[in-house]
Amino acid sequence: MTHPTSTAQDCILVTGGTGHLGRDLVARLLAQGRRVRVLARSPGNDARIEWARGDLATGAGLREALAGVATVVHAATFSPIARRGAIRPTDLFTTPSAVDVEGTGRLLDECRRAHVRHFLHMSIVGLSNEPGALPYNKMKLQAETMVRQSDLPWSVVRAGPFYYLLARLLASIRWLPWWPLPNEVMDAVDTTDVASYLVQCIDDGRLGMREEIGGPVPLLLPELGRQYLEARGLKRRVLALDVAPRTAARMGLVEAQGRRGTVGWREWLATHGDD
Numbered sequence: 001m002t003h004p005t006s007t008a009q010d011c012i013l014v015t016g017g018t019g020h021l022g023r024d025l026v027a028r029l030l031a032q033g034r035r036v037r038v039l040a041r042s043p044g045n046d047a048r049i050e051w052a053r054g055d056l057a058t059g060a061g062l063r064e065a066l067a068g069v070a071t072v073v074h075a076a077t078f079s080p081i082a083r084r085g086a087i088r089p090t091d092l093f094t095t096p097s098a099v100d101v102e103g104t105g106r107l108l109d110e111c112r113r114a115h116v117r118h119f120l121h122m123s124i125v126g127l128s129n130e131p132g133a134l135p136y137n138k139m140k141l142q143a144e145t146m147v148r149q150s151d152l153p154w155s156v157v158r159a160g161p162f163y164y165l166l167a168r169l170l171a172s173i174r175w176l177p178w179w180p181l182p183n184e185v186m187d188a189v190d191t192t193d194v195a196s197y198l199v200q201c202i203d204d205g206r207l208g209m210r211e212e213i214g215g216p217v218p219l220l221l222p223e224l225g226r227q228y229l230e231a232r233g234l235k236r237r238v239l240a241l242d243v244a245p246r247t248a249a250r251m252g253l254v255e256a257q258g259r260r261g262t263v264g265w266r267e268w269l270a271t272h273g274d275d
Contacts (some may be wrong), residue, residue, distance in 0.1 A: 002205040012202065013037045013069045015056060015107065016076030018044065020164050021122065024195035025073065032199070039065045039076070056103030059110075066114040071202055074107060074147075075122040076100075079136055082165050087172075095135040097142075104143040108150050119154045120201055121147040122194075125187065125212050126252035127158070133250045148209075155207050159194045160187035160214040160256045163268045164275060170228045171274035176236065179225050183240035184253040186221045187214030190268055193261030211258025215265065218255045224265060231269035 012029060016022040017038030029036045030048050038044070039061070043051030054061025056076055066072070078099040104121075111119055127141040147154050166188045173179060197213050219227075222240040229236050248254070 002207060009035065010070035011035045011037055011050070011068050012071045012073065013039060013052070013065060014073045014075060015039045016074070016122070017049075018042075019075065019077075020162060021191040021194055022075050024191045025075065025198050028195050028199050029202075037065065037069065056107060057098040059103075059106040062106060062110045063113070066110050066116065069114060069116055071118045071120065072107070072111055072116050073120045073122070073198060073202065074104065075198075076103070077122075077140070082168070087169070095139055097139050100139050100143045101146070104146055108146060108152065111152055112150075117153060118202070118207070119147065119150065119152045120198065121154060121156045122198070123156050123158045124252065125158045125160050125214065125256045126249060126254035128250055128252075130246075130250055132247070134252060137252050153207055155201055155210055157194075157198060157201060157210045158212040158256070160189045160212075161252070162194075163188050163190050163215075163263075163265065164272070166224065166265075167228065167269070167272065167274045170225060174232075174234065174236075178237045178239055179222075180239040180241050181221045181225050182243045182248060182251065182253060183220055183222055184243060184245075184248040184251075185218045185255045186224055186253055187218045187256045188224065188265060189213055189215045189256070189261045190263035193263055197259060212256040213259040213261060214256030215261050215263075217260075217264070219265065221253065227266055228269060231266065232274075 017026050018040050026036055037050035037052050039052050039054045041055050043053055052065035054065045078096055123144045124140055127137050129138055129141055222238045225238045
C-alpha cells in the first residue's frame with residue numbers, strides 16, 4: 001500500500017518537534033525547503049517554522065494545528081526515565097499515559113477530521129505486552145496498536161534506544177565503582193540517523209510497518225558501557241550479567257531488524273556530552 005508522496009508545498013506537522021529526534025527531523029525538512037509546523041506547548045522563535053500552540057495531554061490546539069496538514073509525524077512521547085536520565089523503582093510498575101496513549105487517540109481523531117494523508121508514527125523496538133515488560137514499553141505498544149488499527153493511511157517506524165538516553169542512563173551510575181549490566185544487545189542509534197530515515201518514509205509513498213532502525217553495529221550493553229567509560233576517562237569495573245533471553249526481551253534489549261544507522265557509539269561520544 002502507498003500514499004501520495006509529499007511535496008514541498010504540503011504542510012508537515014511534527015509532534016515532539018522540540019525534542020532530540022524532533023529537532024533533527026525538523027532541521028532536515030527545513031533544509032529541503034519543506035513547510036513544517038511544530039506542535040508545542042511553548043512555541044519557539046524560529047521564523048522558518050509554523051508554530052502551533054497545543055498539548056496532546058489535553059487536546060488543546062490540535063484541531064487548529066492540523067488545519068491544511070497533509071502529513072503528520074508523531075514523535076512526541078513522555079518517558080520519565082528519559083526526562084530524568086535515571087530509572088526509579090516506580091518505573092517498573094507505572095508510567096504516565098496522557099501523551100502517548102490518550103494523546104495519540106486524540107491526535108488520530110483530529111487527523112481523521114482533517115483528512116490527513118499520511119500518519120507516520122515513531123515507536124521503539126522490542127515492544128511487548130507480556131508480564132514483566134516495562135510499563136513504558138506496554139504503553140508504547142498500546143499507542144502503536146491504536147495507530148495500526150486506525151483507518152488513516154499510516155506507517156510505523158520502530159527505533160532502538162537513542163544514544164543521548166543511553167549516555168544519560170550511564171551518567172546516572174557514574175558514582176558506582178562496579179557497573180552490573182545485562183549481557184544483552186542494546187541496539188542504540190543516533191537521532192540524526194533516525195531523522196534521515198523518517199524523511200525518507202515521508203517521501204517514498206510506502207505505508208504500513210517499516211523496517212526497524214538500530215545503530216551501525218548491534219553491541220552488548222557491557223561493551224557500550226566500556227566504550228562510555230573510555231570516552232569519559234573513567235575507571236569502573238563492568239560486570240556482564242547473564243539474563244534469560246525472555247527477560248532481556250521484556251526489558252527491550254533486542255536487536256533492531258532492518259535498517260542500520262551510520263553514526264557509531266564511539267563517534268557520538270567523541271562529539272557529545274551527557275546532556
